[in-house]
Amino acid sequence: MTSAETYEYLLPLESLVVSGIQIGTKIKTKHMEPYIYRVRPDGLFIIDTRKTDERVRIAAKFMATFPPSSIAVVSFRLYGQTPVAKFCEVTGCVPILGRFPPGAFTNPLCPSYMEPQLVMVTDPAADEQAIGEASKIGLPVIALCDTDNVVENIDLVIPTNNKGRKALAMVYWLLARQVLRERGAISTDGNLSVPVEDFETKLTESKEET
Amino acid sequence: MSELKVPTCIWCGKTIIPTEYFVKFPCPNCGGVTITRCERCRKFGRPYKCPKCGFVGP
C-alpha cells in the first residue's frame, strides 16, 4: 500500500464520505476499535474510510474465488434489502432478504434449503440466525460491521456504517464493481452499468425500518 | 502437503476436534494458505494471521 497522501480510493474520498459510510454509532466494541479513526465531539465514532476501502478490495478478491451461485448474501433489515438484491443481480450471488428462514443452511427439509460455500451478512446483530447456521456447518462469513457490532463467528469484517440507506447502497455498489473486476468480467478500472443510486432502498417504497 | 496433517487452529494452535464448529477457508487476501479457526477463537473474534501474506483478520 502507498502512503496516506497517495492512497487511491475506489472512488474519490469525497464521494465515499457523502454516502456516510464512515459514520459509526455512539457505541464502540473492542473488536471494532482497530477500524475507528476518531470520535466526534457529539460522541459518534467515525470509521477509517481507508480501512473500509481496503476491506472491500479484499472481500471482493475472496468472493471472486467462489462460484457466484454458491454465495448467499443476507439482509434482514429493510435498508439493506435493495442493495443486496442489486448486488446479487449484478454478481449472480443468491439474496436472502427479510426474515432468515430457520434451517435454510442446516435443514435439508427446509423449503428454502440451500448449500452455500460462503455467506455475507449486512448486519451481524440483525442477521444473527444466518451467522449461527453458517458457524454450525463451517461456512466462512463476511460481514459489514459497524462500530457497535460484536465480531462473533465472523471471518472477514468490512468496517462500515451498516445502517444508513446511502451508506449501504455505496458499500454494496463498490463491492459489486470490485467483484466483477476481480473476476475479470470488467477491466480493473471498469465501471458498473448500474449507478449507485439504483442500489438505494427508496424511501417511497419503504414501509418501516426494522 | 500440510493439508494432510491434523488441523490445528491458526491462532491458538489447538488441535481441531472433528465435532467442534470450526471453519476452514483460503486466506481472503492471497488465497495461498488455508486458514483454520477453532470454535472458540472464531466465537470470540480472536485474530488470525496469514503466514504467507501477513493479512490479519477477521
Ligand SMILES: [Zn+2]
Ligand atoms: Zn483457536
Ligand SMILES: [Zn+2]
Ligand atoms: Zn494470505
